[in-house]
Amino acid sequence: MKEGWEAVIGLEVHAQLNTDSKIFCACSTQFGQEPNENTCPVCLGLPGALPVLNREAVSNAGKAALALNLHINEESIFARKNYFYPDLPKGYQISQYDKPFSEHGAVEILTSERDEGGRPTEWQLKRFRITRAHIEEDAGKSVHDLGDPSKSHVNLNRAGTPLLEIVSEPDFRTSWEAYDYVGFLRRTLQYIGVCDGNMEEGNLRCDANVSVRPAGQEKLGTRAEIKNVNSLRFLQKAIDYEIDRQISLIEAGGVIVQETRLWNEKEGKTYTMRSKEDAHDYRYFPEPDLPPLEVSSEWVETLKAELPELPEARRQRFMREYELNADEAFTLTGERALAEYFETAANAAQNHRAAANWILSELLRELKNAEIDISACKISAADLGGLIRLIDDKTISGKIAKDVFADMFATGKAPGDIVKEKGLVQITDTGAIEKIVDEVIAANPKPVENYRAGKTALMGFFVGQVLKASGGKANPAAVNEILKQKLDG
Ligand code: ADP
Ligand code: MG
Ligand code: ZN
Secondary structure (H helix, E strand, O other): OOOOEEEEEEEEEEEEOOOOEOOOOOOEOOOOOOOOOOOOHHHHOOOOOOOOOOHHHHHHHHHHHHHOOOEEOOEEOEEEEEOOOOOOOOOEEEEEOOOOOEEEEEEEEEEOOEOOOOOEOOOEEEEEEEEEEEEEEOOOEEEEOOOOOOOEEEEOOOOOOEEEEEEEOOOEOOHHHHHHHHHHHHHHHHHOOOOOOOOOOOOEEEEEEEEEEEOOOOOOOOOEEEEEEOOHHHHHHHHHHHHHHHHHHHHOOOOOOOEEEEEEOOOOEEEEEEEOOOHHHHOOEEOOOOOOEEOOHHHHHHHHHHOOOOHHHHHHHHHHHOOOOHHHHHHHOOOHHHHHHHHHHHHHHOOHHHHHHHHHHHHHHHHHHHOOOHHHOOOOHHHHHHHHHHHHOOOOOHHHHHHHHHHHHHHOOOHHHHHHHHOOOOEOOHHHHHHHHHHHHHHOHHHHHHHHOOOHHHHHHHHHHHHHHOOOOEOHHHHHHHHHHHHHO
């Protein structure tokens, strides 16, 4: 950021809640149907049709609220947000306004700036406040006809899909803090199973409010809102662009106007979309067709009991308990199934470090190559742990273990069975190793002469020869020791 300036960022995240049916009617939320197939009088907004609240949507919202440390209000009120849009046939969206479902939350997350290569520079634990999370319905979609620009179509399959809008306080100071926060939200919602969190497909959408002010000034600057950025990286770039744009404009004597802007990824710029409405423009009023939403404290307790350990808490626990660094813990907790796999493997191996190393290098690479995720992996976590124990108790060498691993990955066989079948047990018997060493020494008189004349770097060559002659099965430490004795002695 330019010297003497500070950026202020507040984020609004819309998360599509995972439910089978829509929020106020029984229509399916399934994707990819024929246009307007999933519609009925309620979500078409026909006069006289009455909404009925979907319990599942409220449970999902409740779990999300708890995961974000929000207070769930015993009573919340649905409100009509009035505006005209072709994909909103009722002329209003049912949302919540002055009495939202939940409010006063905060999260503590690890965040870091990034260097030129995009690598984290220093992870720090920071706290960001969440103003509120309220329940609302999604609108439909306008589809512009590319073949005939005079035509546009309206698809209302998405109309009435349940959303949770999560509004933050303006607590972010850099684009990377915003990036880490939205990434955190996405992982958390995926973990607890309430949202798919796919930004490209639009089931998680983020608007960034950005303003700048001279460093040290208390009063907030005028903000611009960047809408509908459909990836985390674009969000980060859009915020940085917007910060620079605002600072340059002010320094050149201009003023920032409150407006909604769009990110254009191709050009790497934000553009004015429209001047920003104020809340009073929407003429909010309580929804007369829905009673207040009431939840009991028992219900909240039940939801709490259903929540799994959350990813950020798990990440921090992994760092403490298994002595992983922040990046390792981040990767290993990225997906719930992977985190569980690691813990099972680590316990089975009784060697956390080795379990982390095998998963972070070999296993993730092979999964990526095979284009499958951990749930489809043929190696069970217990078997990976078993493989590590075979190395640790010196049954097989680390080198042989790589081959056994490849076999396990392809066939799903247990490591002990593969080792037995293929006769891969490591040779630790010193008599047998001595015999091979003698053969290697006898077969290489010239290198032996050179070694004894002072070219001790040749040790590596001898070790390699002995290991090769043993089919990779000789224990390397024993090979080293015996070679040293015979060559030096
Ligand atoms: P609206 O719904 O009209 O966008 P809200 O009051 O709900 O308005 O605020 C939206 C977001 O804008 C919140 O995340 C809030 O923290 C953020 N915000 C408000 N003022 C500023 C500002 N001056 N600079 C940056 N962000 C701001
Ligand atoms: Mg807004
Ligand atoms: Zn419907």
